[in-house]
Amino acid sequence: MRYAILADIHGNLTAFQAVLDDATKQGGFDEIWCLGDIVGYGPEPHQCIELLRSFKHLCVAGNHDWAAIGNMDTSDFNPAAAQACQWTAKQLTGDDIAYLTALPLTIVQDDFTLAHGSPREPIWEYLLSVELAIENLDYFTTTYCLIGHSHVPLVFEQIEHGMAYRVLAHGMRIELGKNRLILNPGGVGQPRDGDPRAAYAIYDSEEQVVSHYRVEYDISATQRKMAEHGLPLSLILRLSHGW
């Protein structure tokens, strides 16, 4: 089986579609594993939920998914994110809200735990350091853990004398073995590692390999739609820089 691992789609349908097209070219996939934040920031939240739901998939809740359905207040969000969140909430259908409301915080599937932020704090924690990765090992029981939230593609690997980490680059293949791993495929809809291309990964369960990919998409098309809806300029501009 092959699984497309996607995180932080953030209402960016153009990026989401480009990732799906690219994943098909890379050998296809049987199922999507989505690591949360389907909505928030981008101009087509409802369409992204609808497209995701048209595939066999698993999905956990992200902080923006929760904020959009009023599951938490947005006082911790910066003003642009809060404004986008309020706009997003108005675009959702009753069915979208029911779907987002039902998303679990974590999912255990085969030898993987799926969480948005981290297994310890699924909604909020940004897992970006070796220290935090070590602490989080006690919070999941599977060999591997998949996360999103930081929009930075990287992998932490438990080694004999500690924890190693690598930033993922396009075409990189992570061979799964006995070592425990925490892997972030990067963000689909709002990359934040200085590379504006959409990021994702494919897990091939037969080969036991996770491959990381970047794909160009029509950034200006997403930006135009955001401008039409009056979404904050800072959120529009950051897509050009991948930040």
Ligand code: ZN
């Ligand atoms: Zn996010």
